[in-house]
Amino acid sequence: MYKLIASDMDETFLDKTHRIPAANLEALATLKQLGVLFVPSSGRGYDSIMDNFAEIDPALMEGSYVISYNGGTINRFGDPTPLTRHALGHEIADAMWRLGVEHGVCMHAYTPDGHVLVRDCPPSEMAYLSSLKRVETYDEPTLSALPEVSKMLFMSDDFDWVQTGWADVVGARLEELGMSGAADITFSSRRYLEVIPAGVNKGTGLVELAGILGVPAAETIGMGDSANDREMIEVAGLGLGVANVTPDVRPSCDAVLETTGMAGALPEVISHFVEPAR
Numbered sequence: 001m002y003k004l005i006a007s008d009m010d011e012t013f014l015d016k017t018h019r020i021p022a023a024n025l026e027a028l029a030t031l032k033q034l035g036v037l038f039v040p041s042s043g044r045g046y047d048s049i050m051d052n053f054a055e056i057d058p059a060l061m062e063g064s065y066v067i068s069y070n071g072g073t074i075n076r077f078g079d080p081t082p083l084t085r086h087a088l089g090h091e092i093a094d095a096m097w098r099l100g101v102e103h104g105v106c107m108h109a110y111t112p113d114g115h116v117l118v119r120d121c122p123p124s125e126m127a128y129l130s131s132l133k134r135v136e137t138y139d140e141p142t143l144s145a146l147p148e149v150s151k152m153l154f155m156s157d158d159f160d161w162v163q164t165g166w167a168d169v170v171g172a173r174l175e176e177l178g179m180s181g182a183a184d185i186t187f188s189s190r191r192y193l194e195v196i197p198a199g200v201n202k203g204t205g206l207v208e209l210a211g212i213l214g215v216p217a218a219e220t221i222g223m224g225d226s227a228n229d230r231e232m233i234e235v236a237g238l239g240l241g242v243a244n245v246t247p248d249v250r251p252s253c254d255a256v257l258e259t260t261g262m263a264g265a266l267p268e269v270i271s272h273f274v275e276p277a278r
Contacts, residue, residue, distance in 0.1 A: 001277050002036060003215050005269065006067060006206045006232055008224035009042040010189055012242050012261035014052060018131045023264030028060045030270055034278070038266075039209065041067035041202050043188055043228055044132075045150065046075045046082070047114030051133055053077075065213075069110065069150045070186070070196050070228055071205025074212070084208060086200045087112060092174070092183050093149035094142055096195050099173050100154060101141050105166065108153040109143060117146075125155050125191075152195040159190050166193055187227040190246065194228060203231025223269065225249070225261055238273060 007013045015021045020028075031038050038061070040049050046068040053061060064077040072086045093109060097119075100107035106121040117138035118129060129135045143149065154170070156162050167185060170193065174180040186194050186201070202224070210220055222229070222236030225245045233239035233252050241253035242261040250256060255273075259265040 001219060002221050002238065002274050003219045004037045004039060004210065004213070005031070005221040005223065005266075005274075006039045006041045006202070006209075006236065007222075007266070008202070008226070008229045008232075008261075009040055009044065009049060009052065011225045011244060012223060012229070013040065013266070015262045015264070018052065020052060020056065021262070021264030024266045025056060025060075027264070027266035027270055028056075030267075031274070032060055032062075034270075034274065036274060037064050037213075039065050039067060039206075041071070041205060041222075041224075041229075041232060043068075043070045043151070043153075043192075043194060045069060045110055045112075045114040045116075045134075046073060046080065047134060048116075048132060050078075065209055067202060067205040067209060070194065071200050071202045071208070071232075072150055072197060073112075074205060074209055083212065085112065086197045087148045087150050088152060088183065088195065088197050090143065090147055090149065092179050092195065093146070093152055094144065095173065095177055095179065096152040096154075096170070097143045098141070099170065103169070106155040108155070109138070109146065110150045110153070111146065112148055112150050117143075121155065122157065124157060151197075154193045154195075155191050157191060159187075162191065162193050163187060170195065186230075188229075189226060201231040202229055203233075203235040206232050207235055221269065221273065223257075223265070240269060240273070 074084045109117040218237040220236045221238045222232040223240040241256045244260045
């Protein structure tokens with residue numbers, strides 16, 4: 001019997017307009033009746049995730065939790081005070097920001113209070129960011145004014161370059177500065193490279209939350225679509241990819257759904273896996 005479902009948000013739980021599909025809203029009500037906890041898990045910050053649930057009945061998420069910043073932070077749903085927090089740290093974040101400025105690459109810096117500072121982003125990215133709150137253009141050449149950053153993110157529409165050329169540049173700079181052991185690199189949304197605290201990911205976040213709740217890992221489900229979901233999919237008792245899961249993550253999935261995340265895949269999870277296990 002599964003007691004907890006941890007789900008990625010973008011491209012897994014939300015539609016293309018960043019809203020919760022009607023099918024998933026109905027599924028949340030079903031999970032509530034079944035006593036299964038639904039936990040959003042995202043690379044975005046807690047406040048940004050809460051924005052996605054602002055218009056739904058709060059009773060659907062009562063007693064749940066939020067895993068944000070790729071496992072870096074865990075909150076009770078509705079409570080902005082973190083239960084756990086792991087940050088990237090100023091020195092690495094500042095080095096990454098300077099690297100992005102040097103090469104003119106679009107980048108985001110995520111702060112613990114939920115703000116996203118962006119620079120050099122193309123129109124396609126700015127159009128996406130316009131759907132989010134707490135996003136600010138930040139043209140400073142350094143992050144000297146920020147004592148702590150939760151994660152750094154670089155973006156390009158050329159995802160092949162992001163995964164190869166730019167990943168090599170980022171890795172080389174971290175190694176050059178003696179910081180490679182303090183940060184990990186992952187990818188998401190078919191356009192992002194993320195620099196996150198070493199050893200912190202959605203998988204460690206799921207394990208940490210399961211420990212807090214006393215839920216065995218075998219009784220959890222992890223679902224996602226991108227590389228930053230891989231560890232969560234692997235550590236969960238059942239790891240699921242939505243139909244649009246990327247080819248590099250597909251082998252880590254115990255099963256791949258027939259429904260895309262944007263179409264509302266949660267009902268399929270319930271009918272094919274949650275209810276048969278009861």
